[in-house]
Amino acid sequence: MATATREQQKAPAAAEEKLYRVALREALTEEMDRDDTVYLIGEDIGKFGGAYRVTEGLLDRFGPQRVVDAPIAEEVIVGTAIGSAMLGLRPVVEMMTINFSLVAYDQIVNNAAKIRYMFGGEVKVPMVIRMPGGAGHQLSAQHSHSLEVLYGLIPGLLVVAPTTPEDAKGMLKSAIRGDNPVMFLESMSLYNVRGMVPAGDYTTPLGKAALRREGSDVTVVGVSRMAVLANEAAKQLEEDDIDAEVIDLRSIRPIDWQPIVDSVRKTSRCVVVEEGWSTYGVTAEVVAGVQERCFDYLDAPVRRLGGAQVPMPYNQGLERASIPTAEDIKRLVRATLGKKVD
Amino acid sequence: MSDINMPKLSDTMEEGTIVEWKKKSGEQVKAGDVLAEVESDKATFDLEADADGTLQILVEQGVPAKIGAPIARIGEGGGEAATKQDAPSKAPAAEARPKEPETPPAAAEEREPTTQRSAPSKQAPPTEKTGRQPAPQAAPQDGEHLKASPLARRLAEEMGVDLASVKGSGPEGRIVKEDVLAAGGSRPKADRRRPQTAAERQAGPDVEVVEPTRMQATIARRMAESKSTVPEFQVTVEARVDLAVSLRQQLKDSVAGAEKVTMTDFLVRACALALRKFPEVNSSWVDGKFQRKRSINIGLAVAPSQGMGLLVPVVHDADEKDLIQISIESRQVIERARSGRPAEGDLSGATFSISNLGMFGVDEFTAIINPPEAAILAVGAIKDVAIVEDGRIVPGKVMRMTLSVDHRVFYGATAAQFMAEVKRLIENPVTLVVPS
Numbered sequence: 001m002a003t004a005t006r007e008q009q010k011a012p013a014a015a016e017e018k019l020y021r022v023a024l025r026e027a028l029t030e031e032m033d034r035d036d037t038v039y040l041i042g043e044d045i046g047k048f049g050g051a052y053r054v055t056e057g058l059l060d061r062f063g064p065q066r067v068v069d070a071p072i073a074e075e076v077i078v079g080t081a082i083g084s085a086m087l088g089l090r091p092v093v094e095m096m097t098i099n100f101s102l103v104a105y106d107q108i109v110n111n112a113a114k115i116r117y118m119f120g121g122e123v124k125v126p127m128v129i130r131m132p133g134g135a136g137h138q139l140s141a142q143h144s145h146s147l148e149v150l151y152g153l154i155p156g157l158l159v160v161a162p163t164t165p166e167d168a169k170g171m172l173k174s175a176i177r178g179d180n181p182v183m184f185l186e187s188m189s190l191y192n193v194r195g196m197v198p199a200g201d202y203t204t205p206l207g208k209a210a211l212r213r214e215g216s217d218v219t220v221v222g223v224s225r226m227a228v229l230a231n232e233a234a235k236q237l238e239e240d241d242i243d244a245e246v247i248d249l250r251s252i253r254p255i256d257w258q259p260i261v262d263s264v265r266k267t268s269r270c271v272v273v274e275e276g277w278s279t280y281g282v283t284a285e286v287v288a289g290v291q292e293r294c295f296d297y298l299d300a301p302v303r304r305l306g307g308a309q310v311p312m313p314y315n316q317g318l319e320r321a322s323i324p325t326a327e328d329i330k331r332l333v334r335a336t337l338g339k340k341v342d
Numbered sequence: 343m344s345d346i347n348m349p350k351l352s353d354t355m356e357e358g359t360i361v362e363w364k365k366k367s368g369e370q371v372k373a374g375d376v377l378a379e380v381e382s383d384k385a386t387f388d389l390e391a392d393a394d395g396t397l398q399i400l401v402e403q404g405v406p407a408k409i410g411a412p413i414a415r416i417g418e419g420g421g422e423a424a425t426k427q428d429a430p431s432k433a434p435a436a437e438a439r440p441k442e443p444e445t446p447p448a449a450a451e452e453r454e455p456t457t458q459r460s461a462p463s464k465q466a467p468p469t470e471k472t473g474r475q476p477a478p479q480a481a482p483q484d485g486e487h488l489k490a491s492p493l494a495r496r497l498a499e500e501m502g503v504d505l506a507s508v509k510g511s512g513p514e515g516r517i518v519k520e521d522v523l524a525a526g527g528s529r530p531k532a533d534r535r536r537p538q539t540a541a542e543r544q545a546g547p548d549v550e551v552v553e554p555t556r557m558q559a560t561i562a563r564r565m566a567e568s569k570s571t572v573p574e575f576q577v578t579v580e581a582r583v584d585l586a587v588s589l590r591q592q593l594k595d596s597v598a599g600a601e602k603v604t605m606t607d608f609l610v611r612a613c614a615l616a617l618r619k620f621p622e623v624n625s626s627w628v629d630g631k632f633q634r635k636r637s638i639n640i641g642l643a644v645a646p647s648q649g650m651g652l653l654v655p656v657v658h659d660a661d662e663k664d665l666i667q668i669s670i671e672s673r674q675v676i677e678r679a680r681s682g683r684p685a686e687g688d689l690s691g692a693t694f695s696i697s698n699l700g701m702f703g704v705d706e707f708t709a710i711i712n713p714p715e716a717a718i719l720a721v722g723a724i725k726d727v728a729i730v731e732d733g734r735i736v737p738g739k740v741m742r743m744t745l746s747v748d749h750r751v752f753y754g755a756t757a758a759q760f761m762a763e764v765k766r767l768i769e770n771p772v773t774l775v776v777p778s
Contacts (some may be wrong), residue, residue, distance in 0.1 A: 251709040268493050268519060299519045300512065338512045 008188050012148055015166075015196040016090055023165035023197050024054045024186070025060040027172035030091065032269060035090065038176055041068040042094030042130075051096050052132060052191050078104035079127065082111050085127040090176060095131035097139075098147050098185065105150070110209045112181040113156030132186040134225055134275055135323050141311035144319070146224065146276035151183040152252040152285065159253040161204050161224035163184040165195035167250065170204025178206065185252075187225040187275075209256040211263070215245035218333055223249045223274035224281045224325060230273055238255075244333060247275075260286070261293045268299035269318055275323055278306025300336045305329060314321035345451075346414040348401075351382040354560055358382045358402040360389075367399040371416065378403075378414075382727060383560030385646075385653065386682040400738040402499070408433050411499065468510040468600045473631075489518035501526040515539055517642035547739045551583065565724050568710050576708050577757045583724055586771040593665075593775075605667040606698045609721060610640050610668050611774045612767040614660035617694055617710065620752075620760045624693050626714035627750040633714075640711070642672060646682040654712065655679040656692045665775050700724060706742040719764070733758030741768075 030168075032038045039062075040055060046069040049056035059067040070077045074095060081091035095101045101108065108129065116124050135144035151159045158180055162168040168186070175182035207266040212227065213234050222230035227248035234244035245263050249255070264270045270290050272283040283304035290302050334341050345540040348358050361379040364370055369390045377731050378389045390396070401407045462534035490498070494517045499662045500521065510517035548655045554562065586608055593600040617624040617638045626633040638661040643656040655675040657668060678684045694716075697709040700723040720740040730739035743764065747757045767773050 268491075295492050296496045297493055299491040300516075335513065338516075338518065 012169055015073050015322065017194050018165050018190070018197040020165045020168050020193045020195070021052060021054050021191040022184075023169040023195075024172055024199075025056065025058070027169040027176070028055065028058060029061070029172055030277045031092075031176045032058070032066060032068055034324055035176075037088060038092065039066040039068065039069050039084075040092050040094065041081055043070055043072055044088045045069060052092060052094050052186075052188065054186075054191070055094065056132075066110065068078050074100050074269070076101035077185045078107040079110065081129075082115070082125055082128050084124045085181075086123045088116065091127045092176060093127065093129040095292060097128060097144050097188075098131040098133040099100050101129065101131055101143055102147070102150075102272070108151070108157070108183075110153050110179070111341060115317070117156060117235050121316075124179045125181050126179045128182045128184050130172075130184045130186060132188045133192070134187045134189055135307075135312050135319055138314055138316055138319060139312075140314040141267070144308070144312035146273075147305050148183070148252050148272065149222065149281050149285075154253075157181055157183055158206055159183040159185065159252060160251050161187070162250060163187070163190060163203075163222075163224060163227045163248055163298045165193065166199045167204050167210070169197055170202050171206060171250070173201075174203045175205065178275070179275065182206065185224060189225055190228070193228075207251045207254050207256060209250050209259045210248045211245070211259055212248050213244070213245040213246040215267065216270060217243045217267055218269040218336055219243075219245045219247060219260070219267045220288055220329065220333065221247045221260060222288075223248055223252065224275040225275075226275055226329075229324065229326045230329055234325040236326065236329055237333060240330075240334065240339065241281070242333060242337060242339070243293060249282070249286070255286065257293060258291060263296045264290055264302075265297045268297055270294075270298075270302045271305065271332050273305045273324055273332075275307055275328055277309055278304045279309065281306050300338070303336055305332050305333050344395075344415065345415050346392070347376070347412040348409045348411050348413050349380070349386070349387075349389070349685075350408045350409045351380070351387050352478050354564060355409055356560075357406045357408045357556075359406045359556060360401060361386060362404055363399055365397050367397060369397050371395065381556055383556045385684055387678060388683065395748040405502075437773060469576060487667070488517060490522075491519065493519050494522045499523045504762075555649070555651065557646075561652055564712065565710050568713050572626050572711050572713060573749045574711055574746050575749055575754070575757075576744050576746050577754070577761050578706060578742060579761045580740050580742045581765045581768045582729070582738055583741045583768060584739045585725065586768055589771045589775070597666070599666045600669060602664065602673060604672075605700065605724065606642065606696065606721070606770060607665060607669040607672055607696065608768060608774055609696055609719070609743075609764075610642070610657055610660050610672060612764050613694060613696060614663075614668075615767055615773070616760055616763040618661045619763055620756060622752045622756055622761050623717055624691075625716050625751050627716070627748060628714060634749065635693040638693070638694065639691045639693045640678065641695035641720075642717070643695060643697035643709070644676055644680070653665070653679045653771045654692060654695060655684070655688050656690065658687065658691060664777060691703070695719070696721060700741065706744055708744050709746055711746050713747055713748075716748040717757075717760075718746050720746065737773055 028040065036189055040058065045055040046064065046067045048057035052124050054068065077093055081093045084091050096213060097208050105316060111125065115200050132146065133146040146247065148159060149163060160171055162171045162180065175184050212231050215234065220230040222228070227246065230246045234246050237244050243310055245267055247260055247263060272286045274283045276282065278284060283306055287302045287304050291298065305328060307324065310322060312322060313319050333340050351358065359381045361381045363378045364376050371377065373391050375391045376388045377391050377397065380387050380389045393416045395418050397527060398417060401413040407413050440486065489510055490505050491512065495505065499518060502520050503526045505517060508517050508521050511521050512518035554583045554702065586605065590603055590608065593603050607739055621634050623636050624638055638656045639656050640657045640660045644655065645651065646653050657672050657675060660668060663671065674696050675688050678688055695712055695718040697718060698721040699707060700721055703723050705727050706722040707716040707720050711718050720743070724739050724741045727738055727740050728735050743761070743763055745757055
């Protein structure tokens with residue numbers, strides 16, 4: 001395999017437990033130290049330290065030339081980033097949430113994704129757009145959705161969603177070093193998650209799914225934070241004597257089919273989970289691909305699970321009811337296995 | 343590792359049977375080697391290897407397989423593939439093998455319906471046949487109404503388990519992998535393969551039941567389908583063929599390549615030209631729409647060289663070929679079909695058919711349309727008759743032709759005009775020899 005895996009590159013130094021947001025900050029800091037062309041632009045990322053404090057301290061360290069506090073104008077922010085990327089810089093944009101990126105959708109879809117093609121490869125657009133998504137914080141309908149599928153649709157973009165601090169750092173470094181526009185999807189609910197992060201400089205390849213847990217009865221593919229919930233659900237399913245394999249999709253575009261196909265051919269059953277709406281969603285794409293590739297291996301219909309088909313409610317109880325939980329995943333897994341569902 | 347799937351050898355083929363494996367499981371084969379003889383609904387074909395490697399047989403001879411279903415694999419390297427894949431293939435092998443020593447030559451005999459004639463005096467052959475006849479032939483049809491997972495279906499096929507006899511334990515009663523494994527492990531397969539019909543046959547000794555060949559079964563199904571779904575009517579014309587008969591003799595005597603030109607060749611040419619003029623005849627009724635065919639491909643209904651059956655070899659793009667080309671090509675395609683070694687396309691793609699029983703002395707008859715074609719021309723014998731011409735009786739030669747028409751596709755007036763055109767062309771045969 002041509003792509004080096006993280007395992008091969010991991011420095012011998014001991015890993016340390018870190019927050020997801022800190023791992024991201026380390027990636028930004030190390031890449032800005034390494035390469036002068038890397039700069040940050042976004043709303044409130046400088047003086048305020050970022051809405052989710054990912055960029056805290058970076059203005060002091062790198063100055064306002066490289067940590068640019070932008071006006072509240074997403075289209076301008078992304079347009080600036082695209083132009084500077086075409087001319088040789090490596091911008092890292094922070095959108096306050098993926099929901100606001102819709103203001104810049106034309107820039108991303110019509111320019112960032114297409115320019116390298118339309119100019120016959122003469123210019124490239126090496127940029128990263130970091131944006132958190134997801135619900136659970138009572139931020140209501142305009143701030144809480146997981147719209148990754150809108151970018152997963154678009155040829156010319158890479159779309160990734162790391163779920164661990166280790167991947168957050170390693171994949172952000174890969175994204176910054178790459179020569180193509182990367183939609184880097186963070187989850188609001190993961191910023192305070194802790195996890196072991198290898199010491200030293202390492203990168204995690206983009207475009208690769210990760211096997212999080214081995215099992216023989218069913219394959220659960222999770223998108224973004226749902227991969228974390230799938231893992232929790234799988235642990236709890238042990239009590240029911242159900243042995244679930246968990247795959248963290250990590251890359252929404254392109255989808256890394258091989259590990260999914262290998263797993264489903266082994267388990268013969270598959271459940272796919274995302275936080276966003278599953279109709280026309282990332283899960284829809286995965287389910288379609290699985291049945292195309294694994295039809296003769298399937299022992300049950302491939303099932304998908306996603307958020308409720310409503311604009312996200314503000315009410316806390318309703319909000320909780322609108323996004324998939326570990327319990328929901330367990331229920332669907334049991335149904336897929338033909339077990340009694342409570 | 344490459345799968346060898348049951349090939350689709352004709353338009354109407356839905357499943358095929360391995361008449362004989364020419365190679366054994368575990369044997370090294372090379373690309374191009376003949377692996378097996380495969381019988382479709384129409385003929386027998388050689389199945390060739392498309393790669394080098396170790397052969398692993400998945401479907402034993404005599405067992406029908408749907409088109410596209412894997413029937414063998416060619417593995418890379420030596421023993422690895424064979425040993426790894428051996429387990430699933432054991433099951434069907436176990437059923438087929440014990441029967442072989444009892445009736446070794448029966449495989450060849452079986453596809454010849456001629457056994458019908460000699461059979462009444464013999465009690466034994468039908469019994470042997472039933473023993474060989476794989477019962478689960480009906481299972482795939484039943485299977486369509488069964489709830490079974492794709493994996494369960496695949497396993498059932500590999501293990502020779504009849505899904506109809508399996509109770510599903512999955513959600514909504516679906517048959518899942520475990521059910522097939524349990525069914526496959528718990529029952530001796532030989533029992534399941536004994537068809538219940540065996541008992542019935544012995545109960546009625548006055549009637550001998552003869553298994554149809556695949557071809558005959560297909561004809562039965564297709565003809566019944568045609569008669570029950572196609573609203574047809576017939577139009578008959580009588581053509582003067584004195585000129586055609588003498589032109590044919592002239593061609594045979596004096597034109598190189600035309601030594602074997604037949605009246606059917608004349609008709610192919612005439613129909614091709616007429617079809618070009620009436621594209622509505624060269625059409626089909628599919629899903630409530632007319633399909634006009636760009637190519638004019640004429641099927642010729644012929645009897646196989648042995649046994650009772652029907653083959654329809656096809657002269658493709660007949661309107662672009664002259665009479666001599668048609669004569670040569672139709673003879674070749676008929677020979678290939680009758681030898682059971684048709685080339686690709688020889689038995690498929692017809693847009694119109696001709697059935698000529700003139701050589702048997704039949705005056706006239708009606709033929710059954712072979713859907714999706716819209717018409718078929720039934721041709722009778724050329725007869726010497728007394729004809730009234732300008733008030734005088736003169737000797738003449740006539741031939742009656744009856745067109746069966748799918749009334750959904752075109753109507754009486756068109757049928758009449760089409761037949762008038764065919765008649766005009768055959769009565770003025772010089773039109774058939776000039777380049778089109």
